[in-house]
Amino acid sequence: xxxxxxxxxxxxxxxxxxxxxxxxxxxxxxxxxxxxxxxxxxxxxxxxxxxxxxxxxxxxxxxxxxxxxxxxxxxxxxxxxxxxxxxxxxxxxxxxxxxxxxxxxxxxxxxxxxxxxxxxxxxxxxxxxxxxxxxxxxxxxxxxxxxxxxxxxxxxxxxxxxxxxxxxxxxxxxxxxxxxxxxxxxxxxxxxxxxxxxxxxxxxxxxxxxxxxxxxxx
Amino acid sequence: xxxxxxxxxxxxxxxxxxxxxxxxxxxxxxxxxxxxxxxxxxxxxxxxxxxxxxxxxxxxxxxxxxxxxxxxxxxxxxxxxxxxxxxxxxxxxxxxxxxxxxxxxxxxxxxxxxxxxxxxxxxxxxxxxxxxxxxxxxxxxxxxxxxxxxxxxxxxxxxxxxxxxxxxxxxxxxxxxxxxxxxxxxxxxxxxxxxxxxxxxxxxxxxxxxxxxxxxxx
Numbered sequence: 163x164x165x166x167x168x169x170x171x172x173x174x175x176x177x178x179x180x181x182x183x184x185x186x187x188x189x190x191x192x193x194x195x196x197x198x199x200x201x202x203x204x205x206x207x208x209x210x211x212x213x214x215x216x217x218x219x220x221x222x223x224x225x226x227x228x229x230x231x232x233x234x235x236x237x238x239x240x241x242x243x244x245x246x247x248x249x250x251x252x253x254x255x256x257x258x259x260x261x262x263x264x265x266x267x268x269x270x271x272x273x274x275x276x277x278x279x280x281x282x283x284x285x286x287x288x289x290x291x292x293x294x295x296x297x298x299x300x301x302x303x304x305x306x307x308x309x310x311x312x313x314x315x316x317x318x319x320x321x322x323x324x325x326x327x328x329x330x331x332x333x334x335x336x337x338x339x340x341x342x343x344x345x346x347x348x349x350x351x352x353x354x355x356x357x358x359x360x361x362x363x364x365x366x367x368x369x370x371x372x373x374x375x376x377x378x379x380x
Numbered sequence: 381x382x383x384x385x386x387x388x389x390x391x392x393x394x395x396x397x398x399x400x401x402x403x404x405x406x407x408x409x410x411x412x413x414x415x416x417x418x419x420x421x422x423x424x425x426x427x428x429x430x431x432x433x434x435x436x437x438x439x440x441x442x443x444x445x446x447x448x449x450x451x452x453x454x455x456x457x458x459x460x461x462x463x464x465x466x467x468x469x470x471x472x473x474x475x476x477x478x479x480x481x482x483x484x485x486x487x488x489x490x491x492x493x494x495x496x497x498x499x500x501x502x503x504x505x506x507x508x509x510x511x512x513x514x515x516x517x518x519x520x521x522x523x524x525x526x527x528x529x530x531x532x533x534x535x536x537x538x539x540x541x542x543x544x545x546x547x548x549x550x551x552x553x554x555x556x557x558x559x560x561x562x563x564x565x566x567x568x569x570x571x572x573x574x575x576x577x578x579x580x581x582x583x584x585x586x587x588x589x590x591x592x593x594x595x596x597x598x
Contacts, residue, residue: 199417201428210419210463212485247430257521267430303475331578344585345578348594353571360549360563367562376566
């Protein structure tokens, strides 16, 4: 697959070695994440709103209520920066200065457009559901026409994209390596606990495997 | 403590019940989070960059390299929206439409200014370190004057702030509650794994307790 082309916005000014444009890596980060932070400006003033998303090929979908201020603003064709960040660990160096975090992040720049065709909208909602909980869509009551109308789905093409990644141990100044200070990485992971049944379930229904064995990392 | 005052930017247009302005709740979200997403516009085009932060009283600090494009832009006094999001769970309803996520998020609006006085800068770096790994600062080699000069510290006052929270079980349409579909919540948590020692530690140093027992949630 061809890597993403660098643009002015996606070219890292500092630590260019951490910048990556590889499509497979970008996809793997987007597919592991659950929420993105969507940035847009209204009259020059920025807003950053967390929301869910799903990737299908080289498109990213977000959705929500028709009444959402964010979605109505984005639908108007304003510039957007959508960021997904996975926090992988805390990096403990010998010096305060070289402490860091391990992470993988993706920035997507562009303009979103509305998905209006009902079949395409449903396909995006299926993708969204499968992205968050693979297998869930098969079990649920599907959207009615009215629910579909009340839902806004937007698509953002994956065209102007960059990823930034830090992995591995701390990097200390050479003379600090002999200091008697523990150094290393505390790995972090988004972990699922045992599912909590809705108190309003009237009959006993066994929790599905996608809930009891939920795992984000591949 | 007085709640934050609502402003045009912090007043939720939809689901106002989810909007909260309580200082204790805002502090607890900011203190549990590890990264924020900082949004700002350059020539009207938005950028959203993940970075660490620390709260001290009603101030939020961010820091990084003097060469950072983001910090240099923010230092110029542009409007910023800084968002911290904690993802607490996946909410599985009986209908696709009512699926949701449990989360706690905080939006901070304002303008950042530089912290230039060396003692104040060090205090901010201590706060930053204690925010991420309580106890770590005591063990590390402290910053040199040169390192301090190479570090930009910015402060953003907690003045225009709102939080948004979703907790609890799914909320289905009344007629859907009798459907034989498992419903409930899959709780999610940022969990630490066993620390990985830096392969360059030449003598055996026991990992400190703040690394072996690292826990984010209070």
